[in-house]
Amino acid sequence: MILTEDQLQDLLDKSLAELPPGADWAVVLEGSIAEGFGNPSSDIDFLLVARSDDDLPTMPSLLFVDGRRVEIRTRSVRQLADQFRALEKGAGRPGRLSEDLLNRCQRLLNSHPLRGHALVDQVKSLMPRERFARIAADWWAHRARQSLRHATALLCLGEADEAVDWTRAGLVQTIKFWAAGQGETYLEPKWLSLQLDRADHPAVRDRYWELETTAPAPGDPDAARAYLTACLAFAGELGLTGVSARPERLTVERVAQVTTWQTDARVHVVRGRREVFALGESAGAVWRSLVLGRPLPQVLAAASDTGVPEPGRLLATFVRYGLIRLAWKGGGTVTPALPLAAPPGPVTPPPSTAQPLLSVRGAAVGGPEAVDLVPLPAERFAAATMALVWANIVTENAVEDLTGALQRGQWRVAELTARRAVHAALRGLFSAYGVNPLPADTDLVRRIDLLPPATLAIGKRAEELLRRTVASVEQGDDLLADLRDYIARLRGTAGADAFPLSFDSADTWRATLELSYDWVRIGAHLDAELPLEEARDLVASNGAQPHQAA
Structure with a gap:
């Protein structure tokens, strides 16, 4: 250990002096220094154990004592017993075992007692060291298998460089699996070199470092495949099962x-x-x-x-x-x-x-x-696309109504239906940019600033059309032509330039229903608000009209 017993006791006394008085703690030193590793920059990790059933905070207190960083953690006997119980319960499914839980238990079991030795021995006896080493080895073995299997998949898919990275990860996890079986259970890999030295198996250590330092450079699939094969062979020699270089598995x-x-x-x-x-x-x-x-x-x-x-x-x-x-x-x-x-x-x-x-x-x-x-939640995505389709249907309907009104000289009707078409087309534009729910029709032009600056000209054109009046055939024809030009411009911006002329013929109506059905069924699946109640019938009929003969 890089610190003497006297130095540790002195640091502990000075640390406890900064805590509220009165508690009677058992104390251990945890972490890299307790493991026999560490350096002058290593933290001093003290765990204070209370003989109680209290819920003590998980978050550590950070102190600075004699130029060293000291972490103080607290746990009750009941909390420590719960940790070991949870570890034993999860041991059968290492893939779901929490790394944090494993680390907490390991640090306590390998800690160095400073105060309250009898209580420390009591909590350490909750799990034999040999049992913990088996659990840790199984945990590392599971991780190694996953990494090496993933590397095999990536190599098959032509992602050789990423396969090398996961092969190296699997190599580290494999050697940690083997080291845990030798009693070297400290989790963090940064002290791996010292763990392998202490395990005293030079052949294993040297072969590991040979593989670790000869990983192929990027851009060489053949070398990546050879490297994976070599690492899998080494893993098999160390007793790791369940991996192979066969992607058909x-x-x-x-x-x-x-x-x-x-x-x-x-x-x-x-x-x-x-x-x-x-x-x-x-x-x-x-x-x-x-x-x-x-x-x-x-x-x-x-x-x-x-x-x-x-x-x-x-x-x-x-x-x-x-x-x-x-x-x-x-x-x-x-x-x-x-x-x-x-x-x-x-x-x-x-x-x-x-x-x-x-x-x-x-x-x-x-x-x-x-x-x-898509930068929208799924439900809003579905709602916005349904609103986009519905806005275009309403636009087509309004243009048809406007055409009929102009043919009959119904100038007031023409003005109102033209405004309806302007607003419906704007709704489609807002929906194309993901705005949902939509502003009220009367507010659409004022809210054009919600959209990119390039759409400002469209807003000004909409303002002009909304002010237009009709009192003659010539004015009506001009309005219809300008409105069609405005709608084409919006549809070009919103990707709806190929929208069917819904009410032109049976074929265009059928095309409209098919397009609508594609979006309505997504909306129904995601429980998005449908644009109108009739849309439910469109889903129920699989996109067909409900009263049409087979």
Whole structure:
């Protein structure tokens, strides 16, 4: 130990002097110094144990004593007993065992007693050291398997550089598994070199460092494959089971609450009923090629048949984002994780910056290989797209009404229906930018500042049209022409330029229903507010009119 007993007792006395008086604590030194590691910059970690059933705070107090940083943690006997009980209970499922819990128990079991030795012995006896070493070894073995299986998958998908990184992670976890079996249970890897020296198996130590220091440089898939093979062989020599370089052991599986919705050519994937990913043309083709439950090499071959270059990269992205999962035959889902790092789980990328966000054909994307997170919650995404489609239907209806009113010389009717068309088209524009709920129609022009500056000219044009009056055929014809030009401009901005002329014929109405059905069924699935009650009948009829003969 880098500090003598007298030095530790002196630091303890000075630390306790800064705490409220009266408590009678048993005290241990935890952490790297207690383990026999440490250096002059290492913390002094004191754990104070109370003979009580109290709930003492988990957060440490940080003191500065004689130029050293001292951490003071407190625990009651009941809390320590609960920790060991939880550890034993979770030991059978090492994949779910908390790293924090494992670390707390390890630090206490390997601590150096300073005060209250009898009480310290009592709490340490709650779990034999040999039992803890087995639990720690199983925990590291699980982590190593996950990392090495993930590396195998990445190599199959053509992500060689990332495969090397996970191979190195699996190598560290493998040697920590072996070291725990030798009684070296300290969790943090930074003292690994000292642990291996103390374990006194030079052949194992030297082979580990040889592999650790010869990881291949980026950009060499063949070297990455050879490196994974060598590390897997070493893992097998150390007793790690359940890993191999056979990617056919991996299958591609469905993730709960991940659903696919296609509108026109755009594929949307909804994750957990909360987030929407919009897929570009190439990404959508690879997604549609998926047949879940098949071995990974077969899935990759099917994706390659789409003609998309490097489909493995897209499949790897789907895995990272938690849109599909990989499973090892007989070994469950592959969930790689690193110690003392961010918890494992799906990655959530930054939201897409494409503008406008939505069109009647689907969410905007940044390119053919895009797997873009739509910057709207799933329910708002569905509500906004339904509002976009409905606004365009209302616009078509208003233009038809305006045309009829002008033919009959109904000038007042024409003025009101023209305003209705202006407002409906603006609603479509706001919806395309993800504004939902929408401002009131009377407020739309004033709220144009919610949208990008490029739309300000559209707002000014809307103001002018809303003030127009009609008292003659010529004024009516001019209004209709200007209104059609305004609507075309908005639809071009909002990606609705190909919207069907809904009320022009049976065919255009059928096209409108089909387009509406694509969006309404997403909204119904996500419990979004439907734009009108009749939309429920559209879902119930699978997009057909309810009173049409077969």
